[in-house]
Amino acid sequence: MLAHIAHAHGSPSSTLVLPAERLPASEEALAEALSDGVAWLAGHGLAAVTKIALVSVSEHPLFDLDYRFVQVIPGDPARFDFRGSCGHSVLSSVVVASRLGWIGRLAPEHRVRVRVLNNDDHVVCEVDECVRDRTTFTAHFLNHPAVPLGELLPFGETTTDLPFDDGAIRVSAVSVGNPYLFLSGHDLGVDTPEELFAAGQPLFRTMSAIRRSAARQYGYPVDGAFPKVAAVLPDGENGLAARAVSVPSWHPTLALTGAVCLGAARRIRGTIPFQLAGGETRRTASLRIRTAGGCTISDAAVSGHEQDSELSWVSVPEKAVSFTGAVTIDSFDPHALKEDSCLLST
Incomplete structure (x- = not known):
């Protein structure tokens, strides 16, 4: 399975971005798949990656992307926390989604609307600057209606x-x-x-x-x-x-x-x-x-x-993200639900 890594500056970990529709939805089956993926990362010098984002084009008319966050809890074996979110990983997911062609090419004043499935947060990622492999955002966390x-x-x-x-x-x-x-x-x-x-x-x-x-x-x-x-x-x-x-x-x-x-x-x-x-x-x-x-x-x-x-x-303004690259993680393949035909190589 083709996966992508991006790093939000100031975050303790880069984010591994995965196509949500290719992996199981239930926590038990997803944890099994991610365990194999985390083991692959450790075996390839990427054990420091402890944030995982599962992303898809949103079917909701008000959003561009659906996002689900998983925190890796290091250990032997590794464990996973599905309860919260990560704003840095939201921004990393937007950068990857743009490279995959799921949303438009990022440019200043472009706004990407993300629905966080973990807690139903609504995040608008507004592009301030986009230079080569680095994109700077203002992240807007919205409440509709106000709370x-x-x-x-x-x-x-x-x-x-x-x-x-x-x-x-x-x-x-x-x-x-x-x-x-x-x-x-x-x-x-x-x-x-x-x-x-x-x-x-x-x-x-x-x-x-x-x-x-x-x-x-x-x-x-x-x-x-x-x-x-x-x-x-x-x-x-x-x-x-x-x-x-x-x-x-x-x-x-x-x-x-x-x-x-x-x-x-x-x-x-x-x-x-x-x-x-x-x-x-x-x-x-x-x-x-x-x-x-x-x-x-x-x-x-x-x-x-x-x-x-x-x-x-x-x-929160001036949040920068750098695209790191793409990796093919074969250990995800036994857990995959459909072919990678919709993904673009970078």
Whole structure:
């Protein structure tokens, strides 16, 4: 089976993009097929690829592509988490789909509409620049209709005291793009962005334990990838410093869905990001997010007043994707459902 690899800059892993119609739909059969594919990757020097996107031309009249994300959980054997999404992989899928001719050739101001099957997110990928093998996007995560801010709080409160291995800690659970836990760096014993970025395994283990505790609250497997967890601190005017746990180590920057969720959380009165980013006085400005790997901007559109406020969309600009290449993965062939005749070689 012909597969393609693209890398979104700032992501901890490149994305393996596969044709959805060629692989089983059920999680059990798909996991069996992907296990063989991941073993092939490991045998060909591509074990670092831990993100998989299954993509097809959408049959829905409002969308161009349907997208399904699978997170590889490294181990022996490898496992798979089908629950969440990955914004970086959405953008990588758009780049590959264009090369396959499933959508038009990418060019500035071209907008590609993606339906995320994992969680029914609607993502518009707007092309800002396209040069050779590199495409830069603004990603727009849309809510139609707009969603009341209170419905973005899975635990029903802006902050919750979450028990974990070492006691309890105050968290803000917010779900936009993916479910996230936001923690104050101060509560973790770090008081500056530099301390946060330099922190090592003790902080990683603490945040991982907090994530596992929250997974139990969500009813998710404790050894999966969701919910995500990130620590934040104030970082100048309209800014937050952030550091997140990924699979299986620190995230080099912040997931695109993390930037989306953090931008939304900052607009919800009472959350930890709202408090640390300046509270009400800075609530409507675009949020600048600094990580150890660079900075990004998150801009959330909220309408209404007080208890009636609703989230319409969140946008994150300047997300670059580089096309890596095509590979033929023979181990997928026994699981394939139909011929590769619709695929174009690149």
